[in-house]
Amino acid sequence: MTFAARFRAVLSRGRLCVGIDPHDGLLDIWGLPRSAAGVREFGLRTVDAVAGRAGIVKPQAAFFERYGSAGYAALEDVLAAARAAGLFVIADVKRGDIGTTMDAYGAAWLTPGSPLEADAMTAVAYQGLGSLSGALALAEEHGKGVIVVTATSNPESIATQTAVRPDGRTVAAALVDDVCALPGTAGLVIGATVELSDYGLAPDGFGDVPILAPGFGAQGARLGDLARVFGSAAPRVAVHVSREILGAGPSGVIPAIESLQGELRSLP
């Protein structure tokens, strides 16, 4: 099964993607130490809360990397626990490079048996989607995915992502076209607060490609905006929520997930 087919199957049971973002502020709220042990505990408890209640988790590697190899050992435990619980795991690493370097990133995150194995990794294509070919080839081989940052919500993004290439397409629109041409191995990160038309994008231009949409909650988008922003593509959108779930503290995570899942089920 391709990544796109696996992702569709997960989304059909619920579109919520729960972030695992143990930054200092959240560690404090949870009463956990700012250490590798703290982020490990945070990640494992979040996985326990998500298991059986939502289908997708997205650990943010940066919050583990800041504790070096000890933080990475914690991340390995969290990734393994999430996969053992049957969750679809997106490693949010936003890697981007060329040649053997990109091959190595793919090997790290997308190879079965790797200590950092995930189901998909996020990536950045500032050097062109072709620069990611090493990771995309591994994704195809193993039914895994590369989810490419395309149109994002932060205000500093828009000038680059709407820039017009020599072929007349915006940077974001060319990425969408290129990803759509791949055999189910890639997805798109599209912020839920963007106006697609500003980027030369349209909801019917995403083909069958999986979409990961951050930006809900504190970043400004509401779940009710899903259909307005993504139109016919809305059922293929993984709705990433982090702060609204994790910020509720350890005892509030499960009610927050259940409430969001309920709301999402009622939406188109």
Add this chain to the structure above:
Amino acid sequence: MTFAARFRAVLSRGRLCVGIDPHDGLLDIWGLPRSAAGVREFGLRTVDAVAGRAGIVKPQAAFFERYGSAGYAALEDVLAAARAAGLFVIADVKRGDIGTTMDAYGAAWLTPGSPLEADAMTAVAYQGLGSLSGALALAEEHGKGVIVVTATSNPESIATQTAVRPDGRTVAAALVDDVCALPGTAGLVIGATVELSDYGLAPDGFGDVPILAPGFGAQGARLGDLARVFGSAAPRVAVHVSREILGAGPSGVIPAIESLQGELRSLP
């Protein structure tokens, strides 16, 4: 001292930047295992060879990350050995994100005492240079640097990097302007095979900003091209060479470094 001032001081003693890129092919040439122990040994031996002969090393994190936390422990040892040897260490990680995530990447690579401490990290600004502000603030605080991928040599890069933003500047040229406006905290990655004018760039447009130039050797550029490509900026360019040094095998590394340093000293 700012990153830019520290970098200038290093370059005045020699412009060579030696890559530490233990990919499978090189591990095989060196007779080292494809494992965390192999990349550790590769990195430590390279540091020994460079110490006293060139000023800058650039370990590529991907080749360590593929071995997970064990690979990161190896990278920590290599970074520490390089810094203890007085080398200027550029962690080639090409991180790019926003908000607390970018803060965490900065904390990982640019904070004194972090297990992954380096003197500078490479970064990608697909979400705009402003998205890197967390890492740039840490860089300013600690005299460290963020070296931003700007114009690169791989053919898939050019359509994105020459795309024209709403303000009429190319993506690459706007990045250069924005980096030049920073207080000595950032540098630019500019491939040595690019035609600057294709990107709307010119040698006299780089101000005092440090430049890291990959692309020499197997990737097509010759050291003799340095002045033609970078003009008046050539003295501020760190000349990154990897395959030509590392591919010579453990016994050939020192002669390769000495030969390249000698050639560079004879060039403007």
